[in-house]
Amino acid sequence: MMGEYKLARANVNVVHKNKMTFGQHLADMVAGFVGSWPCIILHILAFAIWFALNLNIDYLTNIVSLEAIFLCCIILISENRQSDKDRLAMEADYETNLAAKEEIETILKQIEAQDTAMIEQHAELLRQTPMLEEILTRLKAQPVRSKQREQREA
Numbered sequence: 177m178m179g180e181y182k183l184a185r186a187n188v189n190v191v192h193k194n195k196m197t198f199g200q201h202l203a204d205m206v207a208g209f210v211g212s213w214p215c216i217i218l219h220i221l222a223f224a225i226w227f228a229l230n231l232n233i234d235y236l237t238n239i240v241s242l243e244a245i246f247l248c249c250i251i252l253i254s255e256n257r258q259s260d261k262d263r264l265a266m267e268a269d270y271e272t273n274l275a276a277k278e279e280i281e282t283i284l285k286q287i288e289a290q291d292t293a294m295i296e297q298h299a300e301l302l303r304q305t306p307m308l309e310e311i312l313t314r315l316k317a318q319p320v321r322s323k324q325r326e327q328r329e330a
Contacts, residue, residue, distance in 0.1 A: 200257045207254035210247055 209215050
């Protein structure tokens with residue numbers, strides 16, 4: 177039973193990071209850089225230098241096309257890795273929910289057993305009530321006699 181909840185107790189980020197390959201780490205780093213302002217600024221500067229030096233535009237087109245192809249592949253690798261991480265997190269959530277469900281069911285069974293025991297005790301008390309009322313009536317009559325005895329003894 178303890179093994180069932182191992183994933184749920186583990187930090188999904190740590191588990192997934194430990195399973196990542198070098199290529200996946202690299203893809204995440206590149207995707208993180210490509211989606212940032214420094215990358216945009218770098219491209220603006222590179223294009224400005226290219227145009228300032230009046231280099232062949234055909235080469236620039238080929239370079240940009242190759243860059244787009246590689247970046248698309250790298251970003252897809254990173255997104256696939258993120259999907260795997262999300263799937264792992266969902267599995268951990270599912271296991272946690274199952275464990276919580278089992279604990280709740282156990283608690284509800286215990287409460288039901290307590291309710292049944294209390295109902296049985298209440299029923300027993302109701303059965304004993306007439307007998308207890310009779311004993312109480314007798315006891316109410318006895319204090320008068322015991323007070324009279326105390327007065328005689330004094």
